[in-house]
Amino acid sequence: MNGLIDYAAAILAGDGKVREESRLLNYAMGSAIALALLFGIAYAAVPTLIPNSYLPLVLLAIAGAVAMTFTHFHMGCYGNDVACMPGMMAGMTMGMAAGFMVGALVGATNGMYIGCLAGIAAGMALGANLGRPSGVMGGMEGIMAGLMSGTMGPMLSVMMINDNLVPFLYVLFVVCAGILGLLSYMMYKENGGAPKTGAAFVKFLAAAAILSIATIALMLYGPKGPITYP
Numbered sequence: 001m002n003g004l005i006d007y008a009a010a011i012l013a014g015d016g017k018v019r020e021e022s023r024l025l026n027y028a029m030g031s032a033i034a035l036a037l038l039f040g041i042a043y044a045a046v047p048t049l050i051p052n053s054y055l056p057l058v059l060l061a062i063a064g065a066v067a068m069t070f071t072h073f074h075m076g077c078y079g080n081d082v083a084c085m086p087g088m089m090a091g092m093t094m095g096m097a098a099g100f101m102v103g104a105l106v107g108a109t110n111g112m113y114i115g116c117l118a119g120i121a122a123g124m125a126l127g128a129n130l131g132r133p134s135g136v137m138g139g140m141e142g143i144m145a146g147l148m149s150g151t152m153g154p155m156l157s158v159m160m161i162n163d164n165l166v167p168f169l170y171v172l173f174v175v176c177a178g179i180l181g182l183l184s185y186m187m188y189k190e191n192g193g194a195p196k197t198g199a200a201f202v203k204f205l206a207a208a209a210i211l212s213i214a215t216i217a218l219m220l221y222g223p224k225g226p227i228t229y230p
Contacts, residue, residue, distance in 0.1 A: 007185050020077055020194040021184065027204040028070045034205060035062045035212055050220065053230040056166050057105055058216055060173050064101040065211035067173075068094070069204060071180045072130060077194035078187065080133045086190045087138035091131015093183045095145030097176040099123020100153040104169055106218055107154025108161070111225015115154025118218055123150040158227050165229055 007018070014022045039058055043050050050058060075082075075090050082090070103119020110118075127142025153172075160168055187194075 087134020
């Protein structure tokens with residue numbers, strides 16, 4: 001636990017040994033603020049664009065997109081210099097978190113069918129892409145995790161439609177973000193601080209924007225199932 005606290009403190013302080021992680025964290029915070037302002041302006045300009053009941057879910061979509069983008073960029077810093085086991089953990093963790101977060105949100109607003117398709121697609125694509133640099137097993141872990149979580153996330157949302165769904169989703173996203181943070185710590189322990197890649201803020205923001213806008217657009221305009229929120 002002390003090691004994890006020291007790691008987090010070093011990132012917040014901009015320590016040289018975790019300079020890349022600190023830079024990516026700044027990118028994540030800047031992207032979250034920029035996307036929140038973007039959707040806030042859109043909502044103020046066209047109040048009918050986003051239903052009031054969807055606003056807490058839109059915030060979750062932005063937070064989830066930023067967390068997934070941070071993890072993807074951080075793991076990408078290590079390139080192919082990752083052993084099989086850490087690579088498998090990276091693929092599995094990313095596939096699980098992406099499938100759960102996207103699937104749970106879309107499942108809540110669009111129902112089980114569309115939610116499962118969205119969760120599986122996001123989880124399998126991101127998990128496989130993150131795990132494949134370490135070999136076939138890493139890619140397979142990402143695919144399997146995306147399949148499992150992409151169906152579990154929508155199922156939980158539909159089951160909890162009438163039982164404090166939104167508070168549960170916030171708990172789920174906090175847990176997923178914490179797991180992604182532990183993945184970053186694990187990679188630091190295994191391989192040291194991330195090598196400098198020179199990734200630009202614009203690229204990070206664009207990736208987070210694509211993920212969040214695609215998720216929110218599907219939530220708003222995708223086909224609706226028989227059981228949806230609110």
